[in-house]
Amino acid sequence: MIKDSKYERVYTGSEINVNHLKNKLDEAGINSVIRNDHESAIRAGFGSNYDRGVLLFVEKANLLRAKHIIEKTTSEPKFTDAELEEQATQTRILTDRQNTERAGERPLIQKEEKPKRSFFNLALNAGLLIYSLWRLYPLTQGEDLPAYRIALSSFIAVFCAFTLARHFMRK
Numbered sequence: 239m240i241k242d243s244k245y246e247r248v249y250t251g252s253e254i255n256v257n258h259l260k261n262k263l264d265e266a267g268i269n270s271v272i273r274n275d276h277e278s279a280i281r282a283g284f285g286s287n288y289d290r291g292v293l294l295f296v297e298k299a300n301l302l303r304a305k306h307i308i309e310k311t312t313s314e315p316k317f318t319d320a321e322l323e324e325q326a327t328q329t330r331i332l333t334d335r336q337n338t339e340r341a342g343e344r345p346l347i348q349k350e351e352k353p354k355r356s357f358f359n360l361a362l363n364a365g366l367l368i369y370s371l372w373r374l375y376p377l378t379q380g381e382d383l384p385a386y387r388i389a390l391s392s393f394i395a396v397f398c399a400f401t402l403a404r405h406f407m408r409k
Contacts, residue, residue: 245271245295248304253277255312256292262311268300355405367398 248270249259256272263270273293296304370391377383 244297244299246298246301247293248296248301249294249308249312250291251294253292256294259294259308259311262307263296263304266303266307268304268307269297270304271295360402360405363398363401366394367402370395370398 249256253274260270260272271294273295275290276292294308373387373391374383374395377388
């Protein structure tokens with residue numbers, strides 16, 4: 239601010255922290271002013287390469303009270319890692335319960351559920367297996383077939399047989 243101003247800078251930080259501290263100061267009846275040079279430059283159309291934080295100013299008459307409130311607010315005891323992990327676990331448990339308790343809805347995360355094949359899919363695989371074996375039947379009678387017919391029908395037969403075998407082995 240201006241050198242002869244009645245305001246003094248008491249805090250520099252992120253916009254979220256500054257807004258939180260401004261609210262605390264307002265609750266205590268202390269007038270404060272926020273100065274965000276980066277936002278001002280963007281609104282004016284200049285853009286900026288501004289890497290400093292947002293500034294919080296208070297009247298010089300309330301400087302000591304404001305510094306005390308800011309110190310008290312910013313130095314509140316932090317949670318330990320164990321407490322944070324416990325809170326995260328409780329939140330996950332609560333979220334999982336809410337997801338599973340919704341009427342008619344499945345939980346968002348399923349644990350290793352085996353994929354299910356529809357009846358139509360099984361019938362299609364069985365039909366393709368039978369058809370491809372029928373297309374290969376003339377080989378057993380000694381007839382000559384084109385190589386592409388043998389390769390394609392063999393691939394379809396092996397694929398469908400593998401798919402059906404895997405489906406019925408899992409149950």
